[in-house]
Amino acid sequence: MLATLITFTAFAVLLRIVANPLANVFQKQLTQRTADPLFVISATYGFLSVTCLAFWPQLRLYDLPAEFWYYMLVTSVLAMFGNVFLVKALHLGDLSVLGPINAYKSVVGMLTGIFLLNEIPGWWGLAGILLIIVGSYVVLADKKQRSGFSWQIFQRPEIKLRLAALVFSAIDGVFLKKAILVSTPTIAFFYWCLLGFICTLIWIGLTMRRQWRPQLNRLFSEKLIFLGLCLAVGVTQLSSNVALAGMPVGYALALFQLSALFSVLFGYQFFQEKDIARKLIGAGIMVAGAVVITLFA
Numbered sequence: 001m002l003a004t005l006i007t008f009t010a011f012a013v014l015l016r017i018v019a020n021p022l023a024n025v026f027q028k029q030l031t032q033r034t035a036d037p038l039f040v041i042s043a044t045y046g047f048l049s050v051t052c053l054a055f056w057p058q059l060r061l062y063d064l065p066a067e068f069w070y071y072m073l074v075t076s077v078l079a080m081f082g083n084v085f086l087v088k089a090l091h092l093g094d095l096s097v098l099g100p101i102n103a104y105k106s107v108v109g110m111l112t113g114i115f116l117l118n119e120i121p122g123w124w125g126l127a128g129i130l131l132i133i134v135g136s137y138v139v140l141a142d143k144k145q146r147s148g149f150s151w152q153i154f155q156r157p158e159i160k161l162r163l164a165a166l167v168f169s170a171i172d173g174v175f176l177k178k179a180i181l182v183s184t185p186t187i188a189f190f191y192w193c194l195l196g197f198i199c200t201l202i203w204i205g206l207t208m209r210r211q212w213r214p215q216l217n218r219l220f221s222e223k224l225i226f227l228g229l230c231l232a233v234g235v236t237q238l239s240s241n242v243a244l245a246g247m248p249v250g251y252a253l254a255l256f257q258l259s260a261l262f263s264v265l266f267g268y269q270f271f272q273e274k275d276i277a278r279k280l281i282g283a284g285i286m287v288a289g290a291v292v293i294t295l296f297a
Contacts (some may be wrong), residue, residue: 009246013255016239019232020256021099021263023259024254025270026091026229033222037087039215040229041207042200043081047230048193056186062184071179073190075172076195080203082168083196096273099263100139101162101236102256103132103286105170124292131289138282177244192237257290 030040089098108130110262140159180188204212219226243252260283267273 003056009243012239012242012246013252016236016243016256017259018262019239020237020259021095021266023232023236024086024090024095024099024231024263025266026225026232027087027178028095028271029225030219030222030229031087031091033218035218035222036083036208036211036215037091038200038203039212039219040087040226041083042197042204043216043219043226044230044233045193045200046195046292047226048234049190049197051230051234052190052193056190064187068179068182071182072191072195075175075179076192076199078168078172078175079192080196080199082165082172084200085165085168089158089161089165092161093156094267094273095271096264096267096276096279097139098158098162099267100260100283100286101136101159101280102166102260103135103145103283103290104163105257105290107132108167108170128289128292132286132291133289135282135285135287135289138285139279140282173244176241180245185238185245189238189241192241259285260287 027037027040031037084097122129154163176188176192179191210213240252240256243255261280264276264279267279268276273279
């Protein structure tokens with residue numbers, strides 16, 4: 001039984017590593033075709049919610065504790081902002097650059113631990129941060145650039161948006177884990193979709209009252225890409241929930257960083273992005289730094 005659980009969890013991690021960058025590909029393709037990031041995220045939530053109700057109608061009447069709703073509401077709001085910022089970043093920047101930046105999530109977790117938990121990192125933590133900085137320099141540096149690492153890199157709008165998305169997703173993962181522990185991965189997935197859809201609808205009602213019809217027509221015209229996106233997002237989130245339920249958050253987040261390598265490869269395959277060998281090396285260094293921080297710091 002234990003071996004089966006470990007195998008199932010490992011399979012979920014593998015699915016998540018591949019599906020997440022693939023979802024980013026579809027999101028970038030849609031925004032290149034004038035789809036608004038907020039509307040893309042909202043429509044994805046809505047489609048997945050309807051799909052869940054069709055296949056798991058019992059989810060509607062599930063008896064859940066009060067703390068579940070608190071955890072899921074916080075998770076949904078944070079995930080909404082994180083996903084919208086991520087898609088906006090993908091619209092502006094290269095997938096092969098923005099994917100590896102996710103390794104900074106482990107740095108955010110470490111800094112949060114310093115200020116909220118008084119957890120001072122040791123040498124392993126500092127080594128991990130150094131690896132991530134070096135790796136990000138390799139990923140972000142221009143071939144013609146000969147100077148050392150520059151913090152001006154983080155003034156680029158797509159990098160700012162990606163880092164903002166990273167912070168939101170790093171925090172919402174903690175609350176999502178708590179929601180899963182008092183329910184199940186599938187229950188948490190359904191309400192992640194439903195509450196996210198409600199939150200984004202409110203946002204659309206406040207900011208996109210006149211644009212929602214053209215945006216809906218755009219999604220219908222790109223229905224194959226949109227359906228691919230919904231499938232990839234659904235697999236990503238559900239497999240993430242299964243992984244979080246079956247293993248410590250730190251280990252799961254460390255393994256999730258491997259998707260950075262697929263982001264670089266997909267950037268080359270789907271968008272003809274350049275300098276892929278250099279970016280693969282940098283992404284590998286950043287992944288190593290994230291693993292060091294998560295597992296040893």
